[in-house]
Every structure is written in C-alpha cells, then in structure tokens.
Amino acid sequence: MRELLGAGFILLGIPFFIASTVGLLRFPDVYTRLHALTKVDNVGLGLICLGLAVQASSIAVALKIVLIWGLILLASSTGATLIASSALRHGPPPLRSDSDDSHAGR
Amino acid sequence: MWRYCSLLAQLVMHLDTFRVSRWLKRWRPPPWPALLLRVAVYSGLWWVITEGSGSGWLGLVLALLIALCAPLNVATWPQQLRWRRLPLFIGFMLKNSLFGALIVAQLALSRRCSANTHTRTYRFRLLKGHPQQLLMANLVNLTPGTLTLRLGCDTLSIHILHYQPQIEAQLMMLESHIAALYGLDHEPWEYEY
Numbered sequence: 001m002r003e004l005l006g007a008g009f010i011l012l013g014i015p016f017f018i019a020s021t022v023g024l025l026r027f028p029d030v031y032t033r034l035h036a037l038t039k040v041d042n043v044g045l046g047l048i049c050l051g052l053a054v055q056a057s058s059i060a061v062a063l064k065i066v067l068i069w070g071l072i073l074l075a076s077s078t079g080a081t082l083i084a085s086s087a088l089r090h091g092p093p094p095l096r097s098d099s100d101d102s103h104a105g106r
Numbered sequence: 107m108w109r110y111c112s113l114l115a116q117l118v119m120h121l122d123t124f125r126v127s128r129w130l131k132r133w134r135p136p137p138w139p140a141l142l143l144r145v146a147v148y149s150g151l152w153w154v155i156t157e158g159s160g161s162g163w164l165g166l167v168l169a170l171l172i173a174l175c176a177p178l179n180v181a182t183w184p185q186q187l188r189w190r191r192l193p194l195f196i197g198f199m200l201k202n203s204l205f206g207a208l209i210v211a212q213l214a215l216s217r218r219c220s221a222n223t224h225t226r227t228y229r230f231r232l233l234k235g236h237p238q239q240l241l242m243a244n245l246v247n248l249t250p251g252t253l254t255l256r257l258g259c260d261t262l263s264i265h266i267l268h269y270q271p272q273i274e275a276q277l278m279m280l281e282s283h284i285a286a287l288y289g290l291d292h293e294p295w296e297y298e299y
Binding site for chain 2: 015016019020022023026027028031032034035036038039040042043044046058060061063064067073074076077078080081084085088094095096
C-alpha cells in the first residue's frame, strides 16, 4: 500500500517537472523563466520527495527527505531573487506585455 | 591523525586574534528557554541528518556549541515568533505554492504562451523589520504569479507573470500572515482578501 501511494506521488510530480522544463524553453526572458523554476519545479520535487518519504524505511529517513525538500525550497527561492536582481542590474529589463517578443510562445 | 593536527595548527595560526577577542567580548549566553529550545531543535536535526544512527552525545555537544554561538546575531531567532501559528502558516504557503505551480504550468503548456507580464512596487504596510521583509521577499517567489526582483527600503520590486487585479490583495494577505506569525498587531480586514 505504501509503495503504491509513494509511486502515485512520484508519478504526480513528474508532470510538474515536464511543465517546468517546457516553461523554461518557451518563456521569453529570464524573469519569466525564473517563475517556472521556482514554482513548478519545487512542487514537482515536493511531490517526488513525498513519494520517497512514504516509501522510506524509517521515520528519520522520511524526515531527512522532507528536510532536503525544505532546504531546496529555501535555496531556490533565495537564488531566484538573487538571479533576478542581478539580471535587473546587468541584463535587459523585464519584457512588458505590450512589448511583443517574436520568439515568445513558439 | 597528524594531518588533521597540522591542519588545525595552521588554522589557529591564521586566526585573527583581534577579531576573536572582540567576538568573545560581545558574547552573551542566551536565555535558558531559548537555549533549551535551540539544543532540542539542533539535536533533532542531527538525528534526522544521521538517520538516527549517529552518536547521540556528539550530536548533543555539537547542538550545544551551535546554540551557544548562534545568539551573537540577535535577529536569527526572533523572540516574538508565534510558534503555534507556524503549522497554519506552512499550510497556507503549501496551498499558495501548489496554486502558483498550477498557474505557471498551465501558462507554460498553453497553446499560445501569452503572459501578461508586469512589474510592480509593493510597499510594506505591516512588516518593518529587515528579517520579516526578507522572509516576505523569499516567500513572494512561492506565491502564484509573483517574483521578487529587488528588496528596497520598505518596498519590494515584484515581477508579475500574468497580471490580475487580485495580485495586490494576494501580497497583502501574505504580508498579514507573516505579521501574524511575528505577532505584529494589524487590522482584521486584511485577512478578508
């Protein structure tokens, strides 16, 4: 039963990773791509971690997997802000909805 | 063994004695309840990291050492944090995070990837301390459709993936939740969004 539940969570997490990768390829600039990386990836990883935690051999191992997810969540969120502020300082400004990018969404 | 000893000796030789003595002069022991709580949390982390098979005594000594060194920076563990509200706050953030992921995934997989992107400046209404503002800057990245570009003086520059009028209310709600977590008084209407 635990294996089945764990596999279910892992299977549920995979589409999020796929959507995140598609977003990374399709979104037009660094800022929009960061949205895909911080939000969708983390939920996908969370579901996979939950699936692995359910299948873990002991509570300590399960908690360790959840702790890893929490730390990645923290690092990814902080990293996204650092990348965005660096891009804002040194790179192009964020695209506005009225400034069409010909490659966006292709 | 000798290698470790020589490495330790080199480290001691390179220590800036002036800085160490200044650090020691500023050191104050934390209050007992805070110290006990920290030792308990760090020991728990040791137990989790070693998967329950590490030396308990070593974990306890390390936890005590870290707990004694950490309070040099008073902002690390704010005393006013309402721990009882933490589970509710984590639930709120998990729900937000899931919604955020679904919105971005939907946009990424849509036929025409037409994001109505905007940048906005959000002014803090309730959070005045830097640690609280930093927490909100981090959590904005996990809420639906928003990304922190820069943390300014009492303001947040925010990138909005797909602009909707309720974004402002959503940010205000996040701020009021963080304020409640820190035990800051605020008007009840801010919860109604």
